[in-house]
Structure formats: C-alpha cells, structure tokens
Amino acid sequence: METHHFWKGCGTAVVTPFLEDGSVDYDSYARLLDRQVEAGVDFLCILATTSETPTLSFEEKRKLFAIAREHCAGLPLLAGCGSNSIPATLENIRQIPEADAYLVAVPFYNKPTQEGMYLYFKAIAQEAPAPVIMYNVPGRTGVNMLASTTLRIAREVPNIVGIKEASGNLQQCREIIEGAPKGFAVLSGDDDMTFDIISAGGHGVISVASNILPAEVTRMCHLALDGRLEQAAELNARLLPLMKGCFVESNPIPVKAALAELGLCGAGMRLPLTEATSQTKETLKEILKEWK
Numbered sequence: 001m002e003t004h005h006f007w008k009g010c011g012t013a014v015v016t017p018f019l020e021d022g023s024v025d026y027d028s029y030a031r032l033l034d035r036q037v038e039a040g041v042d043f044l045c046i047l048a049t050t051s052e053t054p055t056l057s058f059e060e061k062r063k064l065f066a067i068a069r070e071h072c073a074g075l076p077l078l079a080g081c082g083s084n085s086i087p088a089t090l091e092n093i094r095q096i097p098e099a100d101a102y103l104v105a106v107p108f109y110n111k112p113t114q115e116g117m118y119l120y121f122k123a124i125a126q127e128a129p130a131p132v133i134m135y136n137v138p139g140r141t142g143v144n145m146l147a148s149t150t151l152r153i154a155r156e157v158p159n160i161v162g163i164k165e166a167s168g169n170l171q172q173c174r175e176i177i178e179g180a181p182k183g184f185a186v187l188s189g190d191d192d193m194t195f196d197i198i199s200a201g202g203h204g205v206i207s208v209a210s211n212i213l214p215a216e217v218t219r220m221c222h223l224a225l226d227g228r229l230e231q232a233a234e235l236n237a238r239l240l241p242l243m244k245g246c247f248v249e250s251n252p253i254p255v256k257a258a259l260a261e262l263g264l265c266g267a268g269m270r271l272p273l274t275e276a277t278s279q280t281k282e283t284l285k286e287i288l289k290e291w292k
Helices: 025-038 058-071 088-097 112-127 145-156 168-178 191-199 214-226 229-245 255-262 278-289
Strands: 009-013 043-045 077-080 101-105 132-136 160-165 184-186 204-207
Touching: 009 214, 025 058, 025 214, 058 077, 088 112, 088 132, 088 214, 101 112, 112 132, 112 145, 132 145, 145 160, 145 168, 160 168, 160 214, 168 184, 184 191, 191 204, 191 214, 191 229, 204 214, 214 278, 229 255, 229 278, 255 278
Parallel strands: 009 043, 009 204, 043 077, 077 101, 101 132, 132 160, 160 184, 184 204
Antiparallel strands: none
16 A cells, blocks of 8 residues: 555644535635645645535535635645445546545444444445545444454555544554554644644644644644654643643534634534534633634
C-alpha cells in the first residue's frame, strides 16, 4: 500500500453556515475556507457530520464542494459520503467526483455485523473512483467496528487508505495503529483524543475545534507528529477546554455558536438541530477569552 501523505496532520471538518432564512450562506463559507487555508491546515473534510450534511440537498452539496475546490486549490479535500445503503453511498460519491478521497461511515441505524461492515466497505471501495477513509463513530451509528475488522479491511481492500476513529477507545486505536499496513492512516475523530492517538503512532485528526482555532490545532498536531511531545502536550492542555466545549451539545451546535461569537458566521442550524442555548453560548464565550 502506498503512503497517502494527504491524510496526516490537521484536517478541519468544515461547518456549513446558514442565513437567517435557512439558506446556505455561501459567502461566509468561502471566508471560513480562506481562513483555514491561511492558518495552514493540512486538509479539509467537506460535507462532514459537522457540515450538517444530512440536511443538505445534492445541489447544495455540489456547490459547497465546488467553492471549496476553488478556494483551497492544492489542499487535499475529503468528501463525506456515507449513508446506510450501498446504492445511496455510491450515489453520494458520484455527486462529488472531484474529491481526493471519500469519508464513509459505518452504516447507521441498520446495526450491521462485523462481517456486514467488511462486505459493505469492500463493495464501496471497489466502485469508488478515489480512495476511501472509513469512519467509526459508534455514538452516532449505534455499533462499533472492532479493531480486528478495521485491520482485516486495511489488509485486504486496497482502495481503503485510512480510518477516522471516534470510538473513544484508545486501546482500540492502539491496536489499529500497531497492526495496520504501512500507509494506512489512523486519524482521531475526537478532538480531545488527538494528542494521545498521535503519541501512540497515529497520523492526525479530523477536527471540529480547528474551525475555531485552525492554526493552533494544526500546530499541536505538527508538534506531536515531530516528536516534540512536551510542547504538544502543553498546547493540547490549553486547547482541551475548547475541544470539550465543542461537544457540550450535539455537534455542530457549539462550534457554530463559537464562530458566531467570533463574528465569522451565524449560529443558525437546520432542524432537527437547534441553535445553542444561552448557557452553551456563555460557556464558549468564557473559553474563547483564553484565546483573545
């Protein structure tokens, strides 16, 4: 397996800002992208959970990805394309042919067996026109993909080049890191576990917090990847309140509240998600004072 250098360091899962009428705020989105590029992030994840992708139309998804490609020339772009059926996932992939890779979650709601997960990812990878990164997020899918299944896929399915691991289980992440073939990227799906995963030999993070502090989260990742663990740990300790603050309500409710506090976009959500409570807004306001 070749090393896919793209998927290393800090990749921001970019939010989708909305106007007061609920339509996509494409101008603010473009400014957010420019800010990410200027901060030096390593790659971007477009149409992620953080992007409220389940509420977006195909037309909106295509336009958001096209704007990202225009504003982030040269930066690797990962497109979130998961669903809970093979035809739907492949249709999502067909809608975004320009992606450098596709992020595909373990199917949600169905609660597949480990064998079902293996066969699902194998089928997707065989049809995808670019590499696939798997996404294990039991808190949203209702089922955990075991390290043994991840490693089986990593060894047997050539077009699958990494995993975003959000099981919250560091031992499971370590098993994957230790057993994976060379070039298979293990990315943290939990901001507050990024330092530990990189320290264990992982490769980076697909981050929510880097929407807010892209340069700082990227620097922490780079310090850790360079083996400068003491400096990375210090910066990580400063970042932890923000990382945890991004999840005091369902993601991306808090991160949008923080971006609104910074004047970067509105805090509005599409139902069934709702705007942050006043308590959440106050919590994030206090956390952000540390960074002003």
